[in-house]
Structure formats: C-alpha cells, structure tokens
Amino acid sequence: MSILEELRPNGHARVYDLVQKSGVDVAEWEAGKVANAAANPNFCFNWAFVQHGRVVVLCLWHEEMTEVDGVVSYSWDVPLKGKHATVVRRIKQANEAIREAFESNLPLRIIVCSSANNGPDKPHRVAARCLDPEPWHVECRLESGAATLRRGAGATTADYEDQFDLAGRVGGPTERIERQISVFMRRANVRRHALNRSQGRCEYCGQRGFGMGSGKIYLETHHIIPLYENGEDSSENVIALCPNHHREAHYGEKGDEMRNEMLRKIATVMRATQEDGS
Ligand SMILES: [Zn+2]
Ligand SMILES: [Zn+2]
Incomplete structure (x- = not known):
C-alpha cells in the first residue's frame, strides 16, 4: 500500500480535538460563552491554526496530495480571486500561517481531509478527517503565498547555521541588531531557504560546510548580485557558500565568472524544486 493510501482518513474526528492534540x-x-466550543463558527471552519513559535496546523485535502518516490507533498496555491469574503479571510489566514511556519521553521501538523460532494461548482465537504502522525514542513514559499509543503520533519534550523545566526548569538551590539532587525527579519526566510536547500553543502563547489562544536554545519549565505546593485533579496539570488568561496566571490579575480556560474546553478536547482513540487 502506498503512503498516500495509508494516509487516507476514514474517521470523522472533530477539528477541535485534532487541533488540540497538535499542541495548539x-x-x-470557549470564548463568547458558546454552547459547544468544538463547533465555534469563528474557528471550526478555519484552514489553519497557529500556536506562535511552536506549531502550525493546516487542513489539507487528501485528494490533492501527491506521492513521488515515497515523499508526500502538497502544492499550496489558492487564488483569492472570485472567492467569497469569508473564504478569502480563511485563505489569507492560512497563507500567513504558512509564512510563519516557513520563516520560523516551525513543524507543520496536517489534518488530512477527504471530501465528498466534489462537483466542480459545489463546495468541498469534508467526509472524513484525521491527524497525520508525522510532522510536515514548508519546503519553499514564494511571495505570492504559493508554497510546497512536504511530509517529514525536513532540515531544521538546528542543522545549519550561517554568519548571521552566529552574529545574532555571539552578541553583536544589541543596538545595531535592533536597528537592523527589520532588514534581518525580511532576509531570514530567504537565508533559511538557501541553507535548507544546500543540505549543508556549498552550493558552488559541493563541499560540506565544516561541523561546529554545537553539531551544526556552518556555511555562509551570500547575495549573488549584491543588494547595492539592485540584486533581489530572493531565494533565486541567495546562495549558501563555504567560507572560502564566499571570500573568493567578494575578493577573487574570478568574481564575475563565479557570479554567472552561481546564478546558473541556483536557477537549475530552483527549477528542479518547482517541478517536483507541482
Ligand atoms: Zn565552496
Ligand atoms: Zn557575500
């Protein structure tokens, strides 16, 4: 039996119980003295539930999950256009929850739903649901809100670090960090994406970053086209490098050549990720 087949829900657990079980x-x-908290309409129809800094819970359709080589994925891309205001609110809330899970590297717990009454014009109705015992993670996410969600814990923040993680901890002047925090936060998800994408190897030469005393792997993140040359702060323009190649990219005589090579390499990797995410 395929993993996807094993994941097909057959019970009809309540969202309330599954969300609570996930740690939210x-x-x-219970607020507002509702007669039945589990049926509170302000919550029970939502698609996403967040315990800030801890866990994100999402309801996903089993029918829309895909399995390739034993890996189960979900392409999250829900257009807002033409949707009822209530649905738009739910989609936006779910997009926001996915962003938080991505940026803070939180585990995703998935409530797997199977639908009945699945005609083209009819709203999906949940026929059965269950909580996937395995956590998921956000593999990549675009500014549009589209994201690839993948079953399994994924590479966590704990595995890879870069120079910014180090600066934050070793204690650069707090004041400077506070002034830079908005820039820093904007970049955190992009850096994190590059580090996770690299799986701990220099994306230029393939060498493994060095192991740190903490057991993490060290690489440096670098804007291929610098921000001052109007390079984008995007996953396509940020690369994880071994310290040696990072210095060489900045100061080496082959800098321009390296830049083109890096852009080519990252474009290829990104294309591959998007293809197996769809
Ligand atoms: Zn390298
Ligand atoms: Zn750099």
Whole structure:
C-alpha cells in the first residue's frame, strides 16, 4: 500500500480535538460563552491554526496530495480571486500561517481531509478527517503565498547555521541588531531557504560546510548580485557558500565568472524544486 493510501482518513474526528492534540491552545474557542466550543463558527471552519513559535496546523485535502518516490507533498496555491469574503479571510489566514511556519521553521501538523460532494461548482465537504502522525514542513514559499509543503520533519534550523545566526548569538551590539532587525527579519526566510536547500553543502563547489562544536554545519549565505546593485533579496539570488568561496566571490579575480556560474546553478536547482513540487 502506498503512503498516500495509508494516509487516507476514514474517521470523522472533530477539528477541535485534532487541533488540540497538535499542541495548539483551544481556550479561545470557549470564548463568547458558546454552547459547544468544538463547533465555534469563528474557528471550526478555519484552514489553519497557529500556536506562535511552536506549531502550525493546516487542513489539507487528501485528494490533492501527491506521492513521488515515497515523499508526500502538497502544492499550496489558492487564488483569492472570485472567492467569497469569508473564504478569502480563511485563505489569507492560512497563507500567513504558512509564512510563519516557513520563516520560523516551525513543524507543520496536517489534518488530512477527504471530501465528498466534489462537483466542480459545489463546495468541498469534508467526509472524513484525521491527524497525520508525522510532522510536515514548508519546503519553499514564494511571495505570492504559493508554497510546497512536504511530509517529514525536513532540515531544521538546528542543522545549519550561517554568519548571521552566529552574529545574532555571539552578541553583536544589541543596538545595531535592533536597528537592523527589520532588514534581518525580511532576509531570514530567504537565508533559511538557501541553507535548507544546500543540505549543508556549498552550493558552488559541493563541499560540506565544516561541523561546529554545537553539531551544526556552518556555511555562509551570500547575495549573488549584491543588494547595492539592485540584486533581489530572493531565494533565486541567495546562495549558501563555504567560507572560502564566499571570500573568493567578494575578493577573487574570478568574481564575475563565479557570479554567472552561481546564478546558473541556483536557477537549475530552483527549477528542479518547482517541478517536483507541482
Ligand atoms: Zn565552496
Ligand atoms: Zn557575500
């Protein structure tokens, strides 16, 4: 039996119970003295539930999951256009939850739903649902909100570090960090994406970054086209490098050649990720 087949839900557990089981506080559901907290309409129809800094829970359709080589994925790309205002609110909230999971590298827990009444014009109705016992993670995410979600814990922040992680911890002047925090936060997800994409290897030469005392792997993140040359702060323009190649990219005589090579390499990797995410 395929993994996807094993994941098909057959029970009809309540969203409330599954969300609570995932580690999200459901106290809010009780607010407003509702007769039945589990059926609180402010929550029970939502697609996403967040315990900030801890976990994100998403409801996904089993029918839309794909399995390739034993890896289960979900292409999240829900257009807002033409949707009822209530649905737009749910989509935006889910997009926001996915962004938080991506940027803060939170585990995703998935409530797997199978649908009944699946005609083209009819709204999906949930026929069965269950909580996937395995965590998922956000593999990549675009500014549009589209994202590739993948089953399994994925590479976590804990595995790879770059010079910015180090500066934040070793304690650069706090004041400077505070002034830079908005820039820093904007870049965090992009850096994180490059580090996870690299799987701990220099994306230019393929060498493994060195192991740190903490057991993490060290690489440096670098804008291929610098921001001052109007390079984008995007996954396509950020590369994870071994310290040696990072210095060479900045100061080496082959800098321009390296730049073109890096752009080519990253474009190829990104294309491959998008293809197996769809
Ligand atoms: Zn290298
Ligand atoms: Zn650099």
